[in-house]
Amino acid sequence: MDDRLHQALALLPERLGWHVALSAAALALGLLIALPLGVLAARHPRLRWVSLSLAGLVQTIPSLALLALFFPLLLLLSGLSERMLGHGFSALGFLPSLLALTLYSMLPILRNTAAGLTGVDPAVVEAARGVGMTDRQRLWRVELPLALPVIMAGVRTAAVWTIGAATLSTPVGQTSLGDYIFSGLQTEDWVAVLVGCAASAVLAMAVDQLLGLIESGVGQRNRRRWVAGLAGLAIGLVGALSPLASVALSRGQPGYVIGAKNFSEQYVLAELMAGQLEARGARVERRINLGSAVAYRAVAASEIDAYVDYSGTLWANVLGRKDNPGRQAVLDQLRTGLKDRDGVVLLAPLGFENAYALAMRRDRAESLGIRTLADLAAKGGGLTMGGDLEFFSRPEWTGVEQAYGLKFRARRQFQPTFMYRALASGEADVISAFSSDGRIAADDLVLLGDPKGALPPYDAVILVSPKRAGDRRLIAALSPLAGTIDVKTMQAANYAIDRDAGKVSAAEAAKMLTR
Amino acid sequence: MPAPNALIALEQIGKIYDGAAVLTDASLSIAKGQFVALVGGSGAGKTTLLKTINALIIPTTGRVLIDGQDVAAQPGPALRRRIGYVFQEVGLFPHMTVAQNIGITPSLLDWPADRIAARVDTLLDLVALPRESAARLPAALSGGQRQRVGVARALAAEPSILLMDEPFGALDPVTRVALAQDVRRLHETLGLTTVMVTHDVGEALLTADRIVVLAEGRIIADDTPAALLAGAHSDPRVAALIDAPRRQAEKLARLAQKGGAHG
Ligand SMILES: Nc1ncnc2c1ncn2[C@@H]1O[C@H](COP(=O)(O)OP(=O)(O)OP(=O)(O)O)[C@@H](O)[C@H]1O
Ligand SMILES: [Mg+2]
Numbered sequence: 001m002d003d004r005l006h007q008a009l010a011l012l013p014e015r016l017g018w019h020v021a022l023s024a025a026a027l028a029l030g031l032l033i034a035l036p037l038g039v040l041a042a043r044h045p046r047l048r049w050v051s052l053s054l055a056g057l058v059q060t061i062p063s064l065a066l067l068a069l070f071f072p073l074l075l076l077l078s079g080l081s082e083r084m085l086g087h088g089f090s091a092l093g094f095l096p097s098l099l100a101l102t103l104y105s106m107l108p109i110l111r112n113t114a115a116g117l118t119g120v121d122p123a124v125v126e127a128a129r130g131v132g133m134t135d136r137q138r139l140w141r142v143e144l145p146l147a148l149p150v151i152m153a154g155v156r157t158a159a160v161w162t163i164g165a166a167t168l169s170t171p172v173g174q175t176s177l178g179d180y181i182f183s184g185l186q187t188e189d190w191v192a193v194l195v196g197c198a199a200s201a202v203l204a205m206a207v208d209q210l211l212g213l214i215e216s217g218v219g220q221r222n223r224r225r226w227v228a229g230l231a232g233l234a235i236g237l238v239g240a241l242s243p244l245a246s247v248a249l250s251r252g253q254p255g256y257v258i259g260a261k262n263f264s265e266q267y268v269l270a271e272l273m274a275g276q277l278e279a280r281g282a283r284v285e286r287r288i289n290l291g292s293a294v295a296y297r298a299v300a301a302s303e304i305d306a307y308v309d310y311s312g313t314l315w316a317n318v319l320g321r322k323d324n325p326g327r328q329a330v331l332d333q334l335r336t337g338l339k340d341r342d343g344v345v346l347l348a349p350l351g352f353e354n355a356y357a358l359a360m361r362r363d364r365a366e367s368l369g370i371r372t373l374a375d376l377a378a379k380g381g382g383l384t385m386g387g388d389l390e391f392f393s394r395p396e397w398t399g400v401e402q403a404y405g406l407k408f409r410a411r412r413q414f415q416p417t418f419m420y421r422a423l424a425s426g427e428a429d430v431i432s433a434f435s436s437d438g439r440i441a442a443d444d445l446v447l448l449g450d451p452k453g454a455l456p457p458y459d460a461v462i463l464v465s466p467k468r469a470g471d472r473r474l475i476a477a478l479s480p481l482a483g484t485i486d487v488k489t490m491q492a493a494n495y496a497i498d499r500d501a502g503k504v505s506a507a508e509a510a511k512m513l514t515r
Numbered sequence: 516m517p518a519p520n521a522l523i524a525l526e527q528i529g530k531i532y533d534g535a536a537v538l539t540d541a542s543l544s545i546a547k548g549q550f551v552a553l554v555g556g557s558g559a560g561k562t563t564l565l566k567t568i569n570a571l572i573i574p575t576t577g578r579v580l581i582d583g584q585d586v587a588a589q590p591g592p593a594l595r596r597r598i599g600y601v602f603q604e605v606g607l608f609p610h611m612t613v614a615q616n617i618g619i620t621p622s623l624l625d626w627p628a629d630r631i632a633a634r635v636d637t638l639l640d641l642v643a644l645p646r647e648s649a650a651r652l653p654a655a656l657s658g659g660q661r662q663r664v665g666v667a668r669a670l671a672a673e674p675s676i677l678l679m680d681e682p683f684g685a686l687d688p689v690t691r692v693a694l695a696q697d698v699r700r701l702h703e704t705l706g707l708t709t710v711m712v713t714h715d716v717g718e719a720l721l722t723a724d725r726i727v728v729l730a731e732g733r734i735i736a737d738d739t740p741a742a743l744l745a746g747a748h749s750d751p752r753v754a755a756l757i758d759a760p761r762r763q764a765e766k767l768a769r770l771a772q773k774g775g776a777h778g
Contacts (some may be wrong), residue, residue, distance in 0.1 A: 081702075127606030129571060131620045132596030132670065145610045219609065 007505060008195040011488040013243035018175040018201060020240035023163045026098055030105030030158060038113025049112050055107035063104055063165040071094035071172050071294055075301050092303035097169035097456030104165055105158040112154025152215035156208055163204040171291040182289040187264050187497050256474060257284030259298060261308035262289040265354060265436060268493050269308040271510035276477040300342040302467035306478060309353055309463055327457040342465030348482030352436055352490045354460035356396040359433040359448040361423060365446050372449035377404040384410045386419050386428030396455055403454035434488055438495025487515050522547040522582060522708050523568060529576035530563055531686045537563050538732045540657050552719035555729035561712040562603060565678050569598045596620050599669030603680040605661050606654040613664050614649035620672040638667040659686045673778050679711040717760035728753055
């Protein structure tokens with residue numbers, strides 16, 4: 001427990017630093033755009049209507065989706081600029097997060113600026129004209145100062161929203177306090193989740209209080225208050241960013257970037273690959289918790305250099321195939337297909353599969369005499385089938401159900417953790433499982449055989465970006481991993497970071513794979 | 516026809532709001548140094564007419580000349596810095612102190628700070644406000660004090676023209692009479708040309724050199740107080756307007772005589 005807290009806190013300076021850098025940049029950019037727009041909107045009712053509707057529309061897009069949408073858009077723009085100007089930019093990480101959060105921060109600022117300005121007493125506005133002010137002088141000397149408390153209230157709201165939403169930049173590859181939350185939820189590391197939530201809540205509250213100090217200082221024309229608020233913000237900003245600056249200074253040329261999707265096995269495999277590279281003296285950056293759709297595009301665009309994906313996923317999602325020509329044929333066709341399509345190198349199948357499978361308790365399976373899905377179809381009519389929340393709507397399930405003519409007494413859906421408990425307690429007899437899940441070995445479960453090959457193969461494979469396709473050091477570091485990990489070993493490593501008691505870090509679990 | 520020496524000339528001013536005529540064919544020529552009172556019922560168009568003079572309102576037809584120059588052809592801000600204006604709603608800037616409110620037009624004209632400070636002191640004395648009030652915000656003043664600040668602000672940049680829209684509306688009768696006398700005195704000593712809108716015909720008769728009566732957007736009388744009191748106008752609306760304060764004065768005089776007899 002203490003150890004986990006210690007580990008989590010050691011990562012805090014960098015994650016907090018990025019979180020602050022991202023939120024502050026997004027808020028600054030949001031202010032830069034929304035303030036002038038708000039001023040214009042206050043003057044022109046039609047523009048007010050249009051801009052507020054648009055900003056409101058953005059607000060209704062879930063922030064996670066907004067962030068994810070910016071990645072392909074930026075990839076496209078980066079590709080265009082590469083072609084037209086000769087160099088692109090990184091579509092992963094800071095930029096998509098910044099743009100999405102900026103959009104997100106605009107509504108409250110825009111709305112309050114327009115409302116604050118239109119709310120100024122018309123008699124005072126006319127007096128400003130009457131004493132001989134120009135439009136600009138009226139804005140700066142009368143309207144903005146009088147609207148400032150309302151505008152500041154909008155800035156506060158925007159700041160709290162932005163800091164909260166910045167935790168969602170993790171899946172597009174931006175380090176933030178969200179790293180704690182995404183990884184922690186995956187590995188059920190509640191210490192990490194709590195550290196992430198607490199840090200982002202404390203940050204949001206502190207910024208809110210400081211902005212509140214500025215707001216009340218401005219409202220009461222109390223110079224000392226708002227200067228204190230501004231100073232607090234400035235000190236906090238410099239303090240939070242200084243770890244990043246020292247990291248940036250100590251860093252030489254950029255190293256390799258290893259990616260991972262957002263679940264435990266991926267963290268372990270990313271550490272495994274990173275360890276191989278670091279053992280050869282290379283510097284490695286990790287981009288973990290990438291969204292599933294983000295990861296492949298990121299490697300195709302050389303935003304990351306390598307990550308592990310699964311043959312069935314690539315087969316269906318990248319090549320758009322629905323057939324199943326067999327495990328080896330899928331690998332062979334992927335190797336040429338990905339190379340031709342995106343220049344991505346399928347470097348090494350690691351040796352194990354993380355496939356959809358049906359699992360039973362060993363004692364139950366043996367007493368019923370069920371070893372394969374064919375047995376299950378023959379003898380399972382009185383059994384209860386449990387699936388995770390999406391399993392029954394996936395093509396894998398329909399395929400199996402039709403191929404074997406499976407029939408059950410009942411079908412129930414569970415949260416994964418509860419699904420394994422239901423199996424242990426006998427509430428479910430058969431469950432959907434991932435074949436490399438650590439709980440299979442730990443709970444002594446058997447995976448039912450698939451003689452008809454109805455379930456697609458999900459071989460874990462290392463993919464390498466086009467940019468690194470000819471990189472000797474990378475290839476030399478990663479190709480020896482081919483075929484070295486059997487499913488038992490992977491299950492054990494996954495269990496080591498997922499289990500409740502005696503949890504280890506992903507890096508330690510990775511060492512179990514090379515033993 | 517405007518007299519050749521007119522400082523302010525309104526030529527056939529018309530103003531239409533949403534199809535409704537608020538001012539119709541209003542012509543007025545005001546010589547330098549005159550004190551003109553603009554009277555009439557509520558909604559007669561007094562404020563509208565006054566605001567055309569410093570181009571806060573642009574008339575639909577007709578034109579306004581100041582010193583022979585068409586105001587529509589001049590930049591509004593510069594014009595308005597040369598003309599003091601006291602608003603019906605006062606309209607002090609709530610985020611500025613009394614001193615900043617009074618000094619606003621001089622600061623727009625880039626006067627040096629010490630000259631502005633001196634001018635603020637002078638004006639506080641002129642409108643009989645204590646100098647300590649300079650640092651206060653308008654919210655900390657009484658309605659009457661605010662109106663005095665409004666007058667001081669209008670005079671701050673030493674304008675030659677002063678436009679006032681019901682400047683004494685929120686005052687008690689005693690202060691009202693006193694401030695009206697003060698303004699008249701300022702008008703004399705500063706050599707101003709003044710146009711004052713008021714509801715109070717008695718006040719207009721006692722303070723102004725000339726009274727212009729507006730009804731439904733038209734000028735229905737334009738004469739000296741003496742001529743109006745002598746009944747020079749046959750229009751019953753004018754007669755009714757003048758009669759009201761006169762009767763009141765006569766009643767008061769009789770009452771005072773009776774009271775004197777008893778005492
Ligand atoms: N911006 C405007 N839009 C439409 N109508 C207006 C506008 N301003 C004034 N009016 C109308 O013009 C008429 C004259 O208004 P104005 O303010 O000049 O009257 P006033 O003589 O000053 O009245 P009061 O003594 O009540 O102040 C009124 O009927 C008023 O409703
Ligand atoms: Mg009026």
